[in-house]
Amino acid sequence: xxxxxxxxxxxxxxxxxxxxxxxxxxxxxxxxxxxxxxxxxxxxxxxxxxxxxxxxxxxxxxxxxxxxxxxxxxxxxxxxxxxxxxxxxxxxxxxxxxxxxxxxxxxxxxxxxxxxxxxxxxxxxxxxxxxxxxxxxxxxxxxxxxxxxxxxxxxxxxxxxxxxxxxxxxxxxxxxxxxxxxxxxxxxxxxxxxxxxxxxxxxxxxxxxxxxxxxxxxxxxxxxxxxxxxxxxxxxxxxxxxxxxxxxxxxxxxxxxxxxxxxxxxxxxxxxxxxxxxxxxxxxxxxxxxxxxxxxxxxxxxxxxxxxxxxxxxxxxxxxxxxxxxxxxxxxxxxxxxxxxxxxxxxxxxxxxxxxxxxxxxxxxxxxxxxxxxxxxxxxxxxxxxxxxxxxxxxxxxxxxxxxxxxxxxxxxxxxxxxxxxxxxxxxxxxxxxxxxxxxxxxxxxxxxxxxxxxxxxxxxxxxxxxxxxxxxxxxx
Amino acid sequence: xxxxxxxxxxxxxxxxxxxxxxxxxxxxxxxxxxxxxxxxxxxxxxxxxxxxxxxxxxxxxxxxxxxxxxxxxxxxxxxxxxxxxxxxxxxxxxxxxxxxxxxxxxxxxxxxxxxxxxxxxxxxxxxxxxxxxxxxxxxxxxxxxxxxxxxxxxxxxxxxxxxxxxxxxxxxxxxxxxxxxxxxxxxxxxxxxxxxxxxxxxxxxxxxxxxxxxxxxxxxxxxxxxxxxxxxxxxxxxxxxxxxxxxxxxxxx
Numbered sequence: 001x002x003x004x005x006x007x008x009x010x011x012x013x014x015x016x017x018x019x020x021x022x023x024x025x026x027x028x029x030x031x032x033x034x035x036x037x038x039x040x041x042x043x044x045x046x047x048x049x050x051x052x053x054x055x056x057x058x059x060x061x062x063x064x065x066x067x068x069x070x071x072x073x074x075x076x077x078x079x080x081x082x083x084x085x086x087x088x089x090x091x092x093x094x095x096x097x098x099x100x101x102x103x104x105x106x107x108x109x110x111x112x113x114x115x116x117x118x119x120x121x122x123x124x125x126x127x128x129x130x131x132x133x134x135x136x137x138x139x140x141x142x143x144x145x146x147x148x149x150x151x152x153x154x155x156x157x158x159x160x161x162x163x164x165x166x167x168x169x170x171x172x173x174x175x176x177x178x179x180x181x182x183x184x185x186x187x188x189x190x191x192x193x194x195x196x197x198x199x200x201x202x203x204x205x206x207x208x209x210x211x212x213x214x215x216x217x218x219x220x221x222x223x224x225x226x227x228x229x230x231x232x233x234x235x236x237x238x239x240x241x242x243x244x245x246x247x248x249x250x251x252x253x254x255x256x257x258x259x260x261x262x263x264x265x266x267x268x269x270x271x272x273x274x275x276x277x278x279x280x281x282x283x284x285x286x287x288x289x290x291x292x293x294x295x296x297x298x299x300x301x302x303x304x305x306x307x308x309x310x311x312x313x314x315x316x317x318x319x320x321x322x323x324x325x326x327x328x329x330x331x332x333x334x335x336x337x338x339x340x341x342x343x344x345x346x347x348x349x350x351x352x353x354x355x356x357x358x359x360x361x362x363x364x365x366x367x368x369x370x371x372x373x374x375x376x377x378x379x380x381x382x383x384x385x386x387x388x389x390x391x392x393x394x395x396x397x398x399x400x401x402x403x404x405x406x407x408x409x410x411x412x413x414x415x416x417x418x419x420x421x422x423x424x425x426x427x428x429x430x431x432x433x434x435x436x437x438x439x440x441x442x443x444x445x446x447x448x449x450x451x452x453x454x455x456x457x458x459x460x461x462x463x464x465x466x467x468x469x470x471x472x473x474x475x476x477x
Numbered sequence: 478x479x480x481x482x483x484x485x486x487x488x489x490x491x492x493x494x495x496x497x498x499x500x501x502x503x504x505x506x507x508x509x510x511x512x513x514x515x516x517x518x519x520x521x522x523x524x525x526x527x528x529x530x531x532x533x534x535x536x537x538x539x540x541x542x543x544x545x546x547x548x549x550x551x552x553x554x555x556x557x558x559x560x561x562x563x564x565x566x567x568x569x570x571x572x573x574x575x576x577x578x579x580x581x582x583x584x585x586x587x588x589x590x591x592x593x594x595x596x597x598x599x600x601x602x603x604x605x606x607x608x609x610x611x612x613x614x615x616x617x618x619x620x621x622x623x624x625x626x627x628x629x630x631x632x633x634x635x636x637x638x639x640x641x642x643x644x645x646x647x648x649x650x651x652x653x654x655x656x657x658x659x660x661x662x663x664x665x666x667x668x669x670x671x672x673x674x675x676x677x678x679x680x681x682x683x684x685x686x687x688x689x690x691x692x693x694x695x696x697x698x699x700x701x702x703x704x705x706x707x708x709x710x711x712x713x714x715x716x717x718x719x720x721x722x723x724x725x726x727x728x729x730x
Contacts, residue, residue, distance in 0.1 A: 439582070
């Protein structure tokens with residue numbers, strides 16, 4: 001009899017299906033002409049094209065980073081299609097105009113573009129492949145001066161804001177994947193919350209990759225002006241595919257003086273089959289810059305992707321600014337994750353908190369990599385890091401790579417770490433009390449992740465808990 | 478109620494239980510005693526279905542139904558409860574949540590409706606009295622940071638809430654001071670009923686001063702070598718196990 005963990009891990013990806021929609025694609029490969037074509041298809045102003053080309057030329061001189069603790073076959077960047085958009089005749093004004101097949105896909109995923117969600121008070125800007133197909137609640141937000149739209153729309157409607165903030169946190173030259181994204185990104189979300197405005201609802205975007213062989217290059221820019229407050233949710237699932245899909249998103253957060261940005265992610269890209277074939281490569285650059293008294297909080301639940309390379313970070317530029325990173329990363333099957341955060345303390349009295357929970361099951365390999373850097377002027381900077389790993393079964397791995405660089409003597413940096421193992425004994429204990437294996441594991445794992453889940457908006461937390469249960473199905477042996 | 482016939486069980490290549498026969502009727506309390514390594518705890522774990530042990534021969538039935546064929550959770554649902562010698566810690570899961578999940582899992586398996594948190598709280602408050610605890614303990618994570626005595630008390634609390642038909646107490650007395658021992662014993666005694674049975678696994682006679690057994694069995698080398706009434710426990714206390722095993726017992730460190 002296989003161990004209960006084993007049987008849990010061996011479930012099929014629940015959301016693996018492909019929607020048959022004709023995609024408007026361009027040929028495989030990458031060169032300046034492709035970038036010009038992308039920019040032209042999107043009808044972008046000259047400054048965007050110039051920016052893309054500059055990024056591309058910089059990218060050509062860069063090399064793919066190989067320091068993460070992950071392994072994968074070489075990526076042929078000429079083998080991807082860099083743009084795909086669902087074919088539509090004209091810009092859409094309402095959901096009724098959306099291709100019903102798209103809506104069906106969303107329904108299967110339980111993605112709430114529907115009234116239920118609207119009743120729940122969530123404005124959804126859904127992204128299907130790379131182009132936004134619908135937005136809601138725009139009017140109400142508009143009355144408060146809040147801009148929440150697709151990135152393409154922002155380029156047309158608010159070019160001055162895009163020009164001012166795009167690349168201000170993650171510069172073109174930042175890293176290989178960010179440069180690639182800057183050159184070819186197709187769409188994403190844009191948020192601007194004006195001075196002193198508190199966004200009355202969680203803003204949320206659901207991503208879903210669909211067209212075959214389409215690299216996904218989302219670009220998100222969130223700007224909270226002085227004293228503004230906004231909570232943003234990002235969640236995604238992807239359909240089953242046989243070839244690895246490259247995903248290199250960039251998210252930039254700008255929190256001006258006294259502003260707060262909470263960014264929550266539940267990530268469930270397709271992780272590949274049991275042998276790890278066909279999963280998503282998720283190479284993401286996420287970073288925020290906090291001005292004086294501002295606060296940026298990242299919360300992530302990472303359960304999907306074949307490979308995750310992701311370090312949501314905060315540059316604590318202003319005095320008294322606050323950075324937070326709460327993370328749950330789950331690997332199962334052959335998944336590999338190298339994820340963590342960077343907290344760069346520049347201002348005085350800056351504070352950061354890092355709580356990382358890594359769960360490894362099956363043959364998964366999970367690495368936490370975190371940098372806490374206190375620069376010379378950051379007097380009284382404080383950091384607290386807690387980094388816990390949980391192992392399920394004995395074929396998985398967990399690693400911790402903490403980097404601490406303190407250049408100011410008044411700073412205080414704390415790091416705590418633990419590793420535990422879900423043993424047969426823990427599961428047996430729960431089973432002896434009448435719980436089945438799945439419920440036992442889900443309970444144990446959710447208990448382990450509690451500190452992170454409590455940072456998620458309620459509704460998202462419930463989803464995350466369920467997702468965790470599904471992700472670990474068949475993981476106990 | 479419980480019928481064990483010719484039970485043999487191994488851990489890996491080592492045979493630990495070498496032919497156990499035991500009948501436990503409703504309303505009875507049986508004590509299983511024996512020296513260290515005699516297989517007492519293994520018997521308890523095998524009855525609960527611990528995956529580390531393989532049953533190689535024999536049968537175990539509960540109310541005439543084959544117990545060995547059931548998953549551990551199905552045995553629990555059938556009314557078997559094991560108070561663990563080493564209760565497990567579960568970080569981040571409150572006692573209240575854990576107990577309610579267990580309680581409702583049992584109810585569900587019996588086709589009963591699940592109890593909502595409020596009604597469950599009422600039940601809990603009443604049971605807490607049995608072990609002399611206030612409600613604050615329920616917000617602590619399951620056994621996390623509990624002292625040895627608290628863990629054992631928590632086992633008794635779980636038993637009181639889940640109301641098993643067959644309770645198996647595996648060395649519940651080990652590591653308890655006399656006050657804790659009394660609390661645990663009071664809890665167990667309060668749950669004795671004509672339609673329930675209890676198996677108390679213990680090394681020492683001490684616990685049996687508080688939980689008076691109807692029968693005492695001595696397990697040596699995976700076999701029951703002697704059975705008797707409660708006076709057998711006193712005899713063992715006086716003479717030690719040596720007269721039954723022929724081997725001098727090592728003094729506990």
